[in-house]
Amino acid sequence: MTYTLGEYMAQRKRKTKRKSSQKLTVKQLHALVKFLVVMDIVLLLSIAVLTILLVQEKEKSKTAMAPGTDYIVCLDAGHGGSDIGATGADGRYEKDDNLKLTLAVAKELEKRGVHVVLTRDDDSTVSSDDRSAIANESGADLFLALHRNFAASSSACGVEAWIHSSASDKSYDIASSILEALESIGISKNRGVKTGTQWDVESNYTVIRQTTMTSLIIEVGFISNEEDLELFDRNLEQYAQAIADCIVNWLNQYAER
Numbered sequence: 001m002t003y004t005l006g007e008y009m010a011q012r013k014r015k016t017k018r019k020s021s022q023k024l025t026v027k028q029l030h031a032l033v034k035f036l037v038v039m040d041i042v043l044l045l046s047i048a049v050l051t052i053l054l055v056q057e058k059e060k061s062k063t064a065m066a067p068g069t070d071y072i073v074c075l076d077a078g079h080g081g082s083d084i085g086a087t088g089a090d091g092r093y094e095k096d097d098n099l100k101l102t103l104a105v106a107k108e109l110e111k112r113g114v115h116v117v118l119t120r121d122d123d124s125t126v127s128s129d130d131r132s133a134i135a136n137e138s139g140a141d142l143f144l145a146l147h148r149n150f151a152a153s154s155s156a157c158g159v160e161a162w163i164h165s166s167a168s169d170k171s172y173d174i175a176s177s178i179l180e181a182l183e184s185i186g187i188s189k190n191r192g193v194k195t196g197t198q199w200d201v202e203s204n205y206t207v208i209r210q211t212t213m214t215s216l217i218i219e220v221g222f223i224s225n226e227e228d229l230e231l232f233d234r235n236l237e238q239y240a241q242a243i244a245d246c247i248v249n250w251l252n253q254y255a256e257r
């Protein structure tokens, strides 16, 4: 194809014009992309901040005490001193595991603004009568004894709770909520909430019988079972946090202050 000079110049002019208008579009496109990226970042940041605020608010309502409340929880680390409790499959003493978990729960409860009274905070011998008296004199809203279970058969496993033979829903609720919370962290078996004693459904364990507030015993796994020992050691902190959360929820729902 041949052009005259005039035609050639006109053709060039058209091409240049098209090029410059293309350049403008690319520039605009860049600006648009930049704008969209910035808006995306702003949007993502807003969503992140909102999510954090929502989670914080949810946590607060889940675990914080209602303002002006003054709840007391009596924690009872089973056995102690000359009473070693059961002996574990690995030779450990039940009294030591009970104290470890009790101190961890106490720390978590205090973090959540609950006053904690302990029947023992070291390896001392305390009678059942003294444990009950400490709880009653403290005016506690709740009494929780922590133990570990034992069976001659090393295959027996799981966590269970004991409440008074004539206990109300109030007692059943705290016991079952703790068992469910521990189950969601990881236990070998949820053995359920039981009333009375293992020998007689009408009688009650001394500390449950003698305390005047809602009371329960949690048997946190079998010390005679290898898997329960491993679960206890691995999850101790998480168990303590879950127990504290359940107690706070229960206090907010049931305790009268």
Ligand SMILES: [Zn+2]
Pocket (backbone or CB within 6 Å): 078, 079, 085, 086, 094, 147, 148
């Ligand atoms: Zn025990």
